[in-house]
Amino acid sequence: MESPGSLDILLVAPPGLEPVLAEEARSRGFAPAEPGPGGVRITGGWPEVWRANLELRGATRVLARIGAFRAMHLAQLDKRARRFPWGETLRPDVPVRVEASSTRSRIYHAGAAAERVSRAIAETLGAPVSDDAMVVVKVRLDDDLCTISVDTSGESLHKRGHKVAVGKAPMRETLAALFLRQCGYAGTEPVVDPMCGSGTFLIEAAEIGLGLLPGRTRSFAFESLATFDAAVWERMRTQAAPPAPPLRFLGADRDAGAIRMAEANAGRAGVEGVIDFRRQAISDLVAPEGPKGLVMVNPPYGGRIGERELLRGLYGTLGKVLRAGFSGWRVGIVTSEPALARATGLPFLPPLPSVPHGGLKIGLHRTGPLP
Template structure:
């Protein structure tokens, strides 16, 4: 931290989607965000940390980087760790835990690194360490540069606090929001998901259109820090930005259980009046009344859900329906294999590199406006 109370704030995201997150962060009013491997960095103070957790849809966690120094042996690490102003950030009455990572450094034993920093905090602050603690101090040593951060989010940020029911192979809300943004979605047009599962794309699109803050319903780890100002945080949360969307959002699925899940999740998210979910096969899919918009779909991949050998006809049927009935719409399809995506017969725009998702690598296939 510098004398003016600012520090580097790191917003983590899926590797490969950093530029998309950076665009969102910039549009949310944060100053001078910069793309780095694994996320976005900016400078600010604790109010910016709170806003990032409350406002930003595509980040998986927000780290406050409170100190950085070079360390090439344990005694050096121990000495520098004891000079970190822990009392300015952590509370002595709140348990903490330390997690360490080392890459290309002489201090390669991550367990020993974590133990040294944990001991320094206990002996200088008087706080108790616990493996179940919600407050996490993250130590990263890369090429002998040690960066000490506080994980201000706690639970990963895709856990908005609304989705209790999920289907198999769910997509995280954070990734869904970035894929929507990658397709040019800004909340002004309808969204249709023909295979909605637990409703992630539809609900996320509705929340964006309604200007609902993604972190409005949950608790954050920064509420347990010495820097937390409950009154200022309450004022920030109470700022009303919501609006009634001008369009609606539609989910379809052949499985009745998925429709029930989606409806329940939308109810908890407070967007039921803007969305509809209906059971039906791909062949029954038709565009809703009103202006065209975006079809966003995360079909089965054939790895954990479904059988690859049977999926090509499903993708072909989807492409046929979209081509013949959805003129004027754009399409975004998440897939693991180009072969399946191209089975739709759709023409795709240039692609970005695949990104990790649940142990797989997926790509977003986007179309221009369908003729």
């Protein structure tokens, strides 16, 4: 059993972006922040678990390991699960759900393992077991070692609680935040999105610039654990934001419905005062006055919204407008089709690894400051 002050915490990351999340975690004071397949490992007590859920923009969820033991067969798993100190973490009045996985273990039936652990929790702690419980216990059997973790997030952390309205191909907030970081965005420069859709990139950028924490208005599964301290959490959640730079953000889209969605989402996030949304075609895009910054865009791509060949002209127009009017600005384009990115004619830096999103592999294509 881990001691209360040294939990092994896994920050689940979008596949391929583990090193980027590790950078973010280090920047927020989490240690050791070691990236690996599927996530980033940090250590700390329960307050670190709460703070990770509250502050980290790129994490998908936060798992806390609460113990481990060897189990060679189901009877042994059952016996040791019944001796496990569930009451140190779980509450008898809060429903739980158990999910299990098995790799290279003699207990190879994950469903049977989950059933045994569920029964042990119900009969020793008294907690009800429910398929739709927010508190999820994760049982991982790997080489006969049974590791017990609890999902402290509940709903995926990309659900900030602000973006109710979305378009056809919404960008997840967690991905948007990590892509912004890969483009060098740190909250101190303007951001323009000429195909803003429901406004994800701009809302994330504005929150970063204003020092607003991503989890500030939502609830989490850890609030229903026995380890939760409401007074400490309230102090953590209501810390004052640092002074914000006087930034302006610009979002454009030719779809009036998209602009209405984006404005409503920005209002719910509390950043409507710093983002200007306008209905506008790409060909009419003009760089805002003032300091140079970042153009961040997730255009439609073939196989998802439209046919690739029909989109080449759109990407070509985007590249022409940016090359002509955005000297000194950096550009980040997210697409599943490298050929469409190349159709912009922009001077991209070496490619980054692609990441899965909505059944596709998408990639971020970045430039340095445009000439």
